[in-house]
Amino acid sequence: MAIVKVDKLAKSVAQGPSLMTGSYPTMDWMDVPAVFKPGNFAYPAKVDIVNYLNKQQGLHFPNAREWSPLDDDWKLPENWKEIIIDGLRERLDKFRSLKIFMDCCVRCGACADKCHFFLGTGDPKNMPVMRAELLRSIYRNDFTLAGKIFGKMAGAREMTVGVIKEWFMYSYQCTECRRCSVYCPYGIDTAEVTMMLRELLHLVGVGINWILEPVSNSNRTGNHMGLQPHTFKDNVSFLCDDIENLTGVKVEPTFNRKGAEILFITPSADVFAEPGLYTAMGYLLLFHHIGLDYTWSTYASEGGNFGLFTSNEVMKKLNAKMYAEAKRLGVKYIIGGECGHMWRVLHQYMDTMNGPADFLEVPKSPITGTMFDNTASTKMVHISEFTADLIKHGKLNIDKSRNDHVIPTWHDSCNPARAMGLLEEPRYILDHVVNRWHEMPENCIREQTYCCGSGTGLNTDEIMELRMRSGLPRANSVKYVHDKHGVNTLACVCAIDRATLTSLMNYWVPEVRVAGLSELVANSLVMEGEQRQELTDGLRTLL
Amino acid sequence: MKYIFPMAAVIALVLISWIGSKIPGMEYLFGVLVPYAAIATFIIGFCYRVVHWAKSPVPFKIPTTCGQQYSLPWIKHDKLEAPHTTSQVVARMFLEIVLFRSLWRNTKAEIHDGPKLTYESSKWLWLFGILFHYSFLVIVLRHMRLFLDPVPGPILVVEYIDSILQIGAPTLYMTDVTLVLGLLLLFGRRLINRQVRYLSLANDYFPLFLIFGIAATGILMRFFLRTDVDIVSIKRLAVGLVTFQPVILSEISSIFYIHLFLVSVLLAYFPYSKLMHLGGVFLSPTRNMANDTRIRRHINPWNPDIKPHSYAGYEDEFREFMVNNDIPVEKELPSKAD
Numbered sequence: 001m002a003i004v005k006v007d008k009l010a011k012s013v014a015q016g017p018s019l020m021t022g023s024y025p026t027m028d029w030m031d032v033p034a035v036f037k038p039g040n041f042a043y044p045a046k047v048d049i050v051n052y053l054n055k056q057q058g059l060h061f062p063n064a065r066e067w068s069p070l071d072d073d074w075k076l077p078e079n080w081k082e083i084i085i086d087g088l089r090e091r092l093d094k095f096r097s098l099k100i101f102m103d104c105c106v107r108c109g110a111c112a113d114k115c116h117f118f119l120g121t122g123d124p125k126n127m128p129v130m131r132a133e134l135l136r137s138i139y140r141n142d143f144t145l146a147g148k149i150f151g152k153m154a155g156a157r158e159m160t161v162g163v164i165k166e167w168f169m170y171s172y173q174c175t176e177c178r179r180c181s182v183y184c185p186y187g188i189d190t191a192e193v194t195m196m197l198r199e200l201l202h203l204v205g206v207g208i209n210w211i212l213e214p215v216s217n218s219n220r221t222g223n224h225m226g227l228q229p230h231t232f233k234d235n236v237s238f239l240c241d242d243i244e245n246l247t248g249v250k251v252e253p254t255f256n257r258k259g260a261e262i263l264f265i266t267p268s269a270d271v272f273a274e275p276g277l278y279t280a281m282g283y284l285l286l287f288h289h290i291g292l293d294y295t296w297s298t299y300a301s302e303g304g305n306f307g308l309f310t311s312n313e314v315m316k317k318l319n320a321k322m323y324a325e326a327k328r329l330g331v332k333y334i335i336g337g338e339c340g341h342m343w344r345v346l347h348q349y350m351d352t353m354n355g356p357a358d359f360l361e362v363p364k365s366p367i368t369g370t371m372f373d374n375t376a377s378t379k380m381v382h383i384s385e386f387t388a389d390l391i392k393h394g395k396l397n398i399d400k401s402r403n404d405h406v407i408p409t410w411h412d413s414c415n416p417a418r419a420m421g422l423l424e425e426p427r428y429i430l431d432h433v434v435n436r437w438h439e440m441p442e443n444c445i446r447e448q449t450y451c452c453g454s455g456t457g458l459n460t461d462e463i464m465e466l467r468m469r470s471g472l473p474r475a476n477s478v479k480y481v482h483d484k485h486g487v488n489t490l491a492c493v494c495a496i497d498r499a500t501l502t503s504l505m506n507y508w509v510p511e512v513r514v515a516g517l518s519e520l521v522a523n524s525l526v527m528e529g530e531q532r533q534e535l536t537d538g539l540r541t542l543l
Numbered sequence: 544m545k546y547i548f549p550m551a552a553v554i555a556l557v558l559i560s561w562i563g564s565k566i567p568g569m570e571y572l573f574g575v576l577v578p579y580a581a582i583a584t585f586i587i588g589f590c591y592r593v594v595h596w597a598k599s600p601v602p603f604k605i606p607t608t609c610g611q612q613y614s615l616p617w618i619k620h621d622k623l624e625a626p627h628t629t630s631q632v633v634a635r636m637f638l639e640i641v642l643f644r645s646l647w648r649n650t651k652a653e654i655h656d657g658p659k660l661t662y663e664s665s666k667w668l669w670l671f672g673i674l675f676h677y678s679f680l681v682i683v684l685r686h687m688r689l690f691l692d693p694v695p696g697p698i699l700v701v702e703y704i705d706s707i708l709q710i711g712a713p714t715l716y717m718t719d720v721t722l723v724l725g726l727l728l729l730f731g732r733r734l735i736n737r738q739v740r741y742l743s744l745a746n747d748y749f750p751l752f753l754i755f756g757i758a759a760t761g762i763l764m765r766f767f768l769r770t771d772v773d774i775v776s777i778k779r780l781a782v783g784l785v786t787f788q789p790v791i792l793s794e795i796s797s798i799f800y801i802h803l804f805l806v807s808v809l810l811a812y813f814p815y816s817k818l819m820h821l822g823g824v825f826l827s828p829t830r831n832m833a834n835d836t837r838i839r840r841h842i843n844p845w846n847p848d849i850k851p852h853s854y855a856g857y858e859d860e861f862r863e864f865m866v867n868n869d870i871p872v873e874k875e876l877p878s879k880a881d
Contacts, residue, residue, distance in 0.1 A: 010657065010658050011656075013654065013658045014654050014655060014656045014657065014658040014659075015656070019737060019738055019741060020652075020654050021654060022737075024737055024740075024741065025741060029741070029742075056852065057849065057850055058847060058848065058849030058850065059849075092599065093598075093599055094599065094600070094602060094845060095599060095600075095601075095602060096596055096597070096599040096600060096601045096826065096828060097601065097605065097827075097828045097829075098599075099595070099596050099599050100596055100823045100826050100827055100828070101827075103592070103596075103817070103819055103823055104817065104819060104820040104823030104824070104827070105817060105820075106747070106817045106820055107739070107742055107743055107744065107747050107817070108646075108668060108672070108739070109668075109736060109738055109739035109742060110645075110646060110649050110668060112738040112739065112742065113650075113651065113652040113738065114650075114652070119652055119654065119660060124738075124741050124742070127738060127742060129742050130742055133742070144815070145815050146746070146815045146816060150746075153548060153745050153746075154744070154745065154746050155744040155745070155746055178607055181607045181829050182607060182609050182645065182648065183645055183646070183648055183649055183650075184645060185639070185643055185645050185646050185672075185820075185824070186820055186823055186824050186827050186830075187607055187639075187645070187827040187828075187829035187830035188827070188829075189605065189607060189829045192605070219852045220852065220857075220860075221857075221861075222857065228861055228864055229861045229864055229865045229868070229870050230861075230864040230865065230867065230868040230870070233868055233870060234868075255870050255871075256865075256870050256871050257871060258871065298865070298870060299854050299857050299858075312602075312603075313847060313849055316846075316847065316849045317849045317850070317851055317852075318851070320849070320850065320851035321851045321852070324851050324853075324854060325854065328854055346837075347836055347837055348603060348604060348605055348836050349603055349836075351836060351837065351840045351841070352602070352603055352604065352836070352840065352841045352842065352843050352846070353843070353846065355840050356840050370615070372614075372615075373838070374612070374613055374614045374615075374627075374837060374838060375837040375838070376837070376838050377837060377838055377839055377840045378836070378837035378840075380837070385614055385615065388615060388618070389615055392615070392617060417608070418607055418608055418609070419605070419606075419607070419608060420608060420612055420834075421608035421610060421611050421612030421613075421621070421624075421625035421834055422612060422614075423610070423611045423612075424611050424618045424619065425614065425615070425618065428618070441662075443650050443662040444662070446610075447607075447608065447609040447610060447624070448648075448650075472658065472660070473652075473660055476658065476659065476660045477660075
């Protein structure tokens with residue numbers, strides 16, 4: 001789909017009538033229907049994918065059918081209303097967070113202008129509080145006394161097909177980035193609300209293909225990309241060939257090797273496409289540099305987990321492969337690569353869902369002897385934690401000048417920042433592998449960082465204009481440091497970022513490209529026995 | 544225009560209690576029965592709501608981290624914003640509840656031609672919130688003098704400080720002014736801030752008007768309509784209410800009954816409304832949990848029995864490819880001769 005020209009979108013964002021730019025809607029939000037048109041929705045999940053998932057143990061994906069958001073009739077099951085209300089009741093009973101978040105909001109509006117979707121679209125229903133009200137209004141109507149007595153006066157409304165359509169539109173215009181929850185006086189987390197909305201929608205067969213296809217791939221082949229074992233291995237081997245051409249160093253990773261000390265898992269996107277490929281080359285070089293005894297797995301070949309964007313059941317099912325594989329291979333612990341939502345799952349859900357990992361040992365760096373007691377139970381270390389420790393102990397032979405062609409800024413990815421607190425480790429690494437880098441303005445970094453705009457499985461091309469709008473706040477702060485300091489690289493630790501920020505930069509700040517942190521680490525490494533070419537562009541140099 | 548109905552509702556409540564209390568014999572209804580019913584509704588409703596929340600488990604530990612995690616020993620851990628022990632969580636909660644720390648972070652975003660987005664610190668909401676809540680708290684504390692005989696020292700201290708400016712006679716309480724100011728500012732903000740105006744519901748305006756009505760009648764009673772107000776009778780009634788021996792000694796002015804009725808409505812309304820944020824703020828999982836999920840396993844009581852797609856199933860499907868590409872397998876391929 002041809003995307004609107006940047007000048008036109010720039011004008012529309014800043015001057016088009018919206019709640020962001022100064023105009024005020026004429027209709028009450030409850031009276032404004034969700035209108036779908038090509039470009040403002042992601043394509044529905046394909047029938048065979050939904051059917052495949054519905055057959056998997058522990059999963060429930062009913063009502064597979066051909067349908068389109070453009071149609072009036074979404075072919076919902078006959079008793080759809082009952083399913084939704086029962087589903088909501090079940091979730092209220094299972095999640096205290098949902099009850100609290102439904103009851104406590106005072107609509108102070110602190111969250112309103114914190115959402116990148118609202119800033120980029122000006123659509124009132126993209127204010128986080130409104131996104132929650134879409135559900136809260138139904139909750140009031142069916143589960144609260146005030147709602148039952150006062151109805152619309154108390155902000156309650158009847159569940160209708162229109163509401164389903166609205167939920168579909170706005171739960172897929174939220175990237176669960178949690179920025180709003182930082183500012184909320186009660187910590188109300190829109191990610192929780194969006195997760196519940198998406199779970200409820202799946203109960204009546206409303207889901208998008210860009211999420212469910214990777215989910216089904218990941219279940220079957222081990223990774224979102226659907227790479228079968230030999231292809232996965234081939235892809236990594238190609239990267240090893242590139243490394244040898246560039247540096248003269250022969251890297252020989254192993255796959256599914258029993259008895260390795262460490263299992264390494266990263267998003268499959270890293271071995272699939274640029275610029276993630278360079279990040280993967282970074283891991284390979286780093287591990288070779290320190291002589292790490294580790295293995296890749298083709299069965300657990302996905303760090304990411306699109307289950308997080310689907311339902312807690314799917315999240316658990318996909319995540320379970322990691323421990324299963326670690327146990328089968330008999331490794332001591334797991335190192336996880338650079339990925340945002342992956343680390344939300346690993347840090348906040350994995351142990352609860354699939355632990356206890358009593359067959360693993362508390363991670364200890366074989367190079368420095370450091371015990372990672374911050375992961376004593378989960379037994380999974382972030383690559384940045386691992387690398388920062390290596391640098392601190394002087395175990396890496398680094399020549400910063402090898403990175404002089406890059407002037408990075410640092411993008412805190414949503415989940416490592418707000419669901420983990422991984423802020424200083426990557427900065428420490430950056431300090432030690434490049435000669436100069438610049439922070440983006442405050443209010444846009446660390447816990448206040450902006451999402452790439454395409455997380456939670458929204459990185460699909462059919463909604464490109466929406467993505468460029470929602471990514472605008474991030475792009476804008478990058479542009480600021482590009483103009484001011486000549487920043488030419490946006491460094492990050494997230495695979496979705498590497499893919500989506502690349503599109504975003506191409507659109508808004510084409511002079512800036514995107515790099516994984518491990519790529520920059522590897523650029524700077526002085527390898528033993530290297531016969532290095534003149535690498536004016538680091539690992540990206542074309543020979 | 545969502546404020547019209549709540550405003551009318553509060554005016555109606557005032558009229559009901561004004562006219563009602565003037566009907567002979569109705570003093571007992573407005574002075575005793577309604578307050579008792581309201582307090583009972585408040586206590587039962589509040590407890591019910593909290594128990595209702597507590598009945599749902601917290602399946603996952605989902606703190607929002609707003610600072611550096613506890614990780615390597617030489618990296619400075621932000622104990623308040625990414626707490627990893629209970630005492631750190633308590634400190635974070637304390638600052639959240641007492642100082643409204645999250646609101647302190649608030650920014651205002653604007654979009655300019657370019658496009659260019661700007662964010663500037665915006666502490667107005669924090670200020671209005673603090674002004675309102677603390678004024679309200681002090682006023683509630685001051686009113687305890689009516690129910691307690693003798694009046695405890697701390698309450699006298701609160702009173703003394705609140706009237707330290709010594710303006711007028713009877714002396715002006717600062718919190719009377721700041722409460723009304725806080726209410727007006729919060730109401731004004733709802734009207735003037737476009738975004739907040741659009742998302743406000745009738746149930747956001749109602750408590751503002753109701754509390755304004757309570758403040759206005761209270762101030763009228765103390766400073767302007769004093770002549771008919773028999774403070775001795777009021778104290779006797781108040782003490783009687785808490786000792787379950789309520790008596791109405793003499794005719795007390797209507798303004799008192801209006802005040803008392805509005806307070807009763809507020810109490811009864813409280814547990815069924817957003818005012819329950821008073822209880823909820825303590826229970827929010829994104830704030831009251833430690834960021835220690837990789838250190839200690841959190842238990843989900845309903846953890847479903849879901850198994851991954853098994854390795855055996857995976858190898859069965861791809862064994863041939865794996866063997867041909869030197870990827871180790873658990874089961875070799877059947878020999879060609881078979």
